[in-house]
Amino acid sequence: MALTIISLVKQVPLPSEMRMGEDGLMDRTKAKSIINIDCQFGLEAGLQLLKQHPDARLIVCSMGPGSFEAALRSAVAMGYDEAYLLSDRKLGGSDTYATGLAIATMLKHLGFTKDSKEPFIILAGRQTSDGDTAHVPSQVAEKIGIPQATFVESVKSDGTNNVVAKRIIEGGYQLMNLPMPCVISLTPTGIPPRKQSLSGAIKARNLQITTFGIDDIGLGTEKIGISGSPTIVAKVVNMVSERPPITLAEGHNEVALVDSLIANLAKGGNVLEKKEAVEKKEVDRPDFPNKDF
Amino acid sequence: MNNVDTVSTDVLIIGGGPSGLATAIHLADTFAKNGTAHRIMLIDKGSSIGSHILSGAVIKPEVFKELLPDVEFSEIPFNAKVVKDRTILLSEKSAITLPFHIPYMSNAGCYTASLGQICRYLAVKAQEKGVEIYPGFAVDEILYKDGKVIGAKTKDTGLDHHGNQLENFQAGTRIEARITVFAEGTRGSLTKMLIQKFDLAKGKNEQIYSLGCKELWSVPEGNIKPGEVYHTMGYPLDSDEFGGGFIYGLNDNRVALGIVVGLDYKDPSFDVHDAMQIWKTSKFVSRILKGGKLVEYGAKTLPEGGYYAVPKLFVDNALIVGDSAGLIAMPSLKGTHLAIKSGILAAKTVARALSRDDTSEESLKFYETLMQNSTIDAELFAVRNFRQAFTKGLIIGSLHFATQLITGGAGFFGRLKTHPDYLSTFTTKALKKKPFKERFKGKLDFDKVLTFDKSTDVYHSGVFHDEQQVVHIKFNDSSTYKTVNIDQYGAPEQFYCSSEVYELHTNKAGEKEIRVHAENCMHCKTCDIKAPGQAITWVIPNGGNGPDFQNM
Ligand SMILES: Cc1cc2nc3c(=O)[nH]c(=O)nc-3n(C[C@H](O)[C@H](O)[C@H](O)COP(=O)(O)OP(=O)(O)OC[C@H]3O[C@@H](n4cnc5c(N)ncnc54)[C@H](O)[C@@H]3O)c2cc1C
């Protein structure tokens, strides 16, 4: 039976243009958008699996505002076939728990359940650059009730209904054999995402994206949105680095670079000053006297 | 695996500058008027429309009324109407305003603009009219069948430096088209192949080019008014170097400025970017920039050969428009209105050909007929010998030009010839005058306030290239490269390149070699034009790569 490869993607602001809103939530209105980098690696992993399963059906899913259609079209331009978007105002403010639930509900609605007769595999990015939690892939797996492997660099089909996932662990790799259906989250260290093809871009331009609201997939309002999200943002802290600013040595070749480094060192300045200030502060603190042991 | 997809269209337009967009818009309008349905596809290598567009620009507006008859003129994002128009004879410390306009150089009735912004606007209009626009794809191959053009193909991506397929290889797409319109702008890579294959420049003058380096600045209120236009002659150029500076006042206290220098200069160490920095230190220019901030940098060449260098512009199933056709009017440096006009005429030709179901060369010859009866021809013919005269230097050039004015463009002889720019470069030994670095000794330490080194400027272009691809600079004969280009000419590419792509490096064995930093490339095409012995071919890199101009 033909395999279905499902990629989950999120559209994020270009990391260099990201801003945090007053309320501690991300302000996504102003920045240029891209597909989250890790999700792009997930998309590529799906296209690699296609080499082993040439008749596989490739679908891409996302949850978010209508503007996320751009990300779905980009995925189709890379080589995906179908696109689904879960978009509903009531989902606004959902945390990772609520998001995992909502996406899992959409996938189940599309027929991808743990008892599904046809094999499928869900690929996702390890984490997103605007949330960085890495929760959602795991939440989706839990809610559908299928196995998962996270932090995976590459995934291959083993010819049966299993896949072999190469998972990054401290100091090395772990090879995991998982039965399908399963969820795999991909690190941005595997095969880099391919570029779009013109034929793909033409397909994407004419593509009809299926958009669901929560009513369409039978998802109630209790467990979604701000009120349905157990996460509480207790406090937002603006981290100010204590480290003195770095002065970069500049130069187009080795000689210029070393000259610049020497000139910077000769100029000296902020490095020592800052260090003194920190040390001084410690001396001033009465309950942490600098002891001589 | 790796099957190449094929798509088909009625009309394929390669390039989304003013010429390509005008072709698309006028075609869509004509099809709509005739009640015919045809597919029009336009492809541009920039990541978005406008991202590879760089111009002055002071633009003649009339042709926009012809292109967009139903649009309120004020809707088009021009900047300011020209309110002051001066030609200045510049020296380091002084600036003399010429008491008259050099003929054909008046800018009365023109508007300042960012051509990139205008192209973005035109792209929206074209899309509303049903044109399919695909930015971010490099078209790098012409498709032929039985020796005739049948379309083009986008570049394969996912290759390593040696051209081997990587795991993320994505084959390009074949686009089969009934008619292909080449609108690639200056020194079009495919146009160059087309001209060679069909010998389209036979009996014509060699095309010659200038390189323009441009910066966009934000300056304090009052430094310059919107619509103030200055052209400078003289400093820092010698009398045997053709070119000058431009300073255009824009709205919101912005100013576009730069210099344009003929690539037929002799000194192999001449550096247009650095010459521009020196030009900015003149009293006249620095006063305008005082207290301001650099916003963007870019560079591009422009074809200047004029009337006698325009190649044959039609073959079976294909036409050439805009800068690729060499349609720029000197000395006013204006090509936008001609690019648009040629697009309109090409559209008329294509619509007629499709309606007769005859896209043969014979049918497309109609383009030439339209051109001959149009303002383009008249405008180029009047100044047909202008640029050639100046290949002999400013004084002889001026004399020539003066006689041309009296004789209505003919000058002493009916047609003055040109040589390709790379032939004008002298070897370091043969150069009689002081090389660039000596000439401007003490002026080449850039302060990063008023003047910038190349890498700082390049940073302000938003340039980006994929790491994984074949280096898009091709050395045609690496064996002679060292003995000729490096040893005899002193590696001129490190100087003429607008964006520090080439670095002369001495390796451990003490041998000089060129290192290529292709990721800096501004797509100006100078190396393709100026490398001694045509030693370098500029190849189109991955789609979406290159500069990311916002308001150039
Ligand atoms: C420094 C400078 C100053 C100028 N000042 C003025 C001025 O003041 N007034 C004026 O009227 N004119 C001016 N011009 C000239 C004017 O900019 C050009 O005549 C005009 O831009 C030509 O339009 P075009 O459509 O032919 O080409 P372009 O505007 O160059 O557009 C070509 C497009 O095609 C794309 N392309 C090229 N090859 C491919 C390919 N193989 N595949 C996909 N895409 C491709 C390019 O990325 C580009 O977007 C100036 C030019 C320069 C360089």
Ligand code: SF4
């Ligand atoms: S490498 Fe060639 S095309 Fe690129 S910026 Fe340099 S001279 Fe221009």
